[in-house]
Amino acid sequence: MTTTTAPKPKSMADYAAEFGLKPDEYQVILDRLGREPNYVELGVFSVMWSEHCSYKSSRLHLKKFPVTGDRVICGPGENAGVIDIDDGQACIFKMESHNHPSYIEPYQGAATGVGGIMRDVFTMGARPVALLNALRFGEPDHPKTKRIVEGVVAGIGGYGNCVGVPTVAGETNFHSGYNGNVLVNAMCVGLADADKIFYSAAPEPGLPVVYFGSKTGRDGIHGATMSSAEFTEDSEEKRPTVQVGDPFAEKLLIEATLELMATGAVAAIQDMGAAGLTSSSVEMAGKGGLGITLDLDKVPQREENMSAYEMMLSESQERMLAILKPGREADGYRVFEKWGLDAAVIGETNTSGRIILTHKGEVVCDLPLAPLSDDAPLYDRPWVEPKCEPELKLADIPAPANLNDALLAMISSPDMSSKRWLWEQYDRHVMADTLADSSTGHDAGMVRVHGTKKALAVTSDCTPRYVLANPYEGGKQAVAEAWRNLTAVGADPIAITDNLNFGSPEKPETMGQIVRAIDGMAEACRELVFPVVSGNVSLYNETNGVSIPPTPTVGAVGLLKDYDQRAGYNSLKAGQVLLLIGA
Amino acid sequence: MKAKVHVFLKPGVLDVQGKAVEGALNGLSTVQGWASVSHVRVGKVLEFDVAATTADEAKAQVKDMCDKLLANTVIESYTVEVA
Amino acid sequence: MKAKVHVFLKPGVLDVQGKAVEGALNGLSTVQGWASVSHVRVGKVLEFDVAATTADEAKAQVKDMCDKLLANTVIESYTVEVA
């Protein structure tokens, strides 16, 4: 086998550092391999061991979440969570962040965030039926905020509208803590038959591995490691090629994927998200306890002379990797041709327990799979109890001098003011099943389960101010608010997904926020029997060493058995009685 | 003075419009010859009047406008002509 | 052969994008002179390769593409260059 295509002067250890691997992590790689990795192999390690793919700082603490329940069909660990919504139907959902890309290029960053989360959902066999977004921007008068808000909102709308999935709810906050690091969390909810859920583990050796979707270009190389690295002023200059989303390709990809699944040809499937070809192939083979070989010459390529390294790390959008049942390639090609998608058989599963890549007739990567995922680093990072603000006593808060002024000040504040400008750019009605959306006066979005009297209620909640004041209580509150928003529309809350956005876990203060917020969320989830079925962690949200306010966003789904029983605050009439329930 | 600005996506950035137009020209038409169209790129063009005493001054101004507003230099590059 | 097509809205059709860009440039003006930007028109530019033996043949083909697809001649006009 050949070693490397990299320029000479730097050592592999230098590259390891450049790719974000710590010296001790690199030493583990050397120990496991018993040799130096080559450039491609190092690239594969660096993305698989990035915070984004390995959850190395958060994994220990995520274990505290309750993840099972009567209605849980599939909890965390797959592309998305799956819950039972009766009558043989399932709801599949997840939330994911696209924070760093959205700061660098707001439109494309937000758009590709929406695209990515939809793929996580339809890759499991669900048709996406609702989108939500949770946005945190800097102060309104910060010089960058206006451009970022406009770009992010246009990007979310531009992508979701074109694909044809209604964006029915969300939340938007402004805070100086996000001036240099905005948060864009997108959630997708889909519907599937409970007995037709697709998973990513390769089931047996000797099966064809099929690539389909858009071609691979040099987009966003090292996005996964970058999204796990702290921001500095000059990272705006050093940005990698930005990924551009093609929602039209995504729409075709949804239809083709669902059609392919219906033919019965699919044995396993996974979208190519962050670290595209690397994470999808490693995870599919690894989960199945198998091995995989890929011939990179077969990968559909958009640009000339792409190296193995570039192909393995490209984050080109709108791509899928499927493992087909024996001899079913023709079914695949028929579907791909109908929808005009690029596709190729690029490899095969085997029993080697390794990932072996060939390019231009040479083996360019030959790694055992286990160290890439199972043995990925796991950190019990030191943490300190976060400083909490003292509890506010009602008696200590002076009554406003003028109630009218106080009310006006409140409703005109950036967080409380109407977000109409924003959600009027989102198609909230496509699919013709929307019962409640951002405009209708309900605490949660609601979409009909097509063709039934059932409806799904969806909401996204977090009040970063509270979490900053007290991570434990703020974490609890986010879960509780999501629960209340669902019950307030008449739905039975079923389960949540979450998006944990924090600063650097290497700082004990921040790690303390992470730990305590998770403790609070887990506590609320247990008390409310509200399991966590999927989620995403986004760390290193910092600019020049200053962390964002801790922001553990909660996305929740509830079920209405009969949507005629739904409730809202849109039908209030003069003379009705107001009841205050709770403390 | 008349200014003309062309804005294209940088090489390597996926040009979704170009891709779609190429597909349409190649595939939709029944007319002979369109199938041979390739390497389609779609960009923006802006024409406007700008007050300046010299071409160099105008060019510098327009470049500044491009950097600040007319182009998204993260993914786009531009060319400026003044006359 | 290389073809270049410019598509602009016909005079008389309100160019809302051009107007918006003009407003933004005028408003953003921190530098003397931006305020003086006027008559902004925003159009599309397409560049592509086309197989043809002569420039005239190429031009005829591209004009046909413009009439049928690349421009909507109800509201847009176009110019074609080949080289």
Added chain:
Amino acid sequence: MSFKAAVLVFPGSNCDRDCKVAVERSTGGHVDMVWHQDTALPAGLDLIVVPGGFSYGDYLRCGAMASLSPVMAEVVKAAERGVNVIGICNGFQILCESGLLPGALMRNNTLKYICKPIELKVENHNTAFTQGYKPGQSVWMTQGNADGNFVADADTLNAIEGNGQVVFRYVENPNGSANDIAGLMNTRGNVLGMMPHPDRAFEAELGSDDGATLFKSLLNSALTAA
């Protein structure tokens, strides 16, 4: 007699199912989906629906590529035979691009995608599409588009108005559309294009069922003609 309709499906159409469901539930009829590359339409159609969405990504110009597809050649022939055709949202754009309707749809004057419920006035209720509405009736439907701003030159506009081709008008113009035009038909009266979505307003729980009246009108027209 059973009402028979076809809904076209382009790559990027996303209201195709909505249109099918709206027509089926409003008329009790049968709806076939027709692929953009098909070179024949089902026989005996009472209605062809060109649905909303982003055909071919709406890249280049909304509706431009779809207007050149094989199936649109068949739609043009069917329209010439007198079959009723409705284009909704992207469908309206496609009908203009294909020359079945005059004028063009440009970027909204807000330069943004606008999604909101819209109040319309039924301007012409003497059509196959609108005979179920009362003269001048106010109806609500939602709208969602970035390019719904209808333009035509002065002569064309005069002709459109003079012939009673304006079928729906906005009560409050959201996007700069000429003469507040929201829906427009051809001179023969069998091809209608409209930006608001009757296919999202066919049941009360969707916020309005005013759109169902349109499909029911078409059913009645078909019954009377039969």
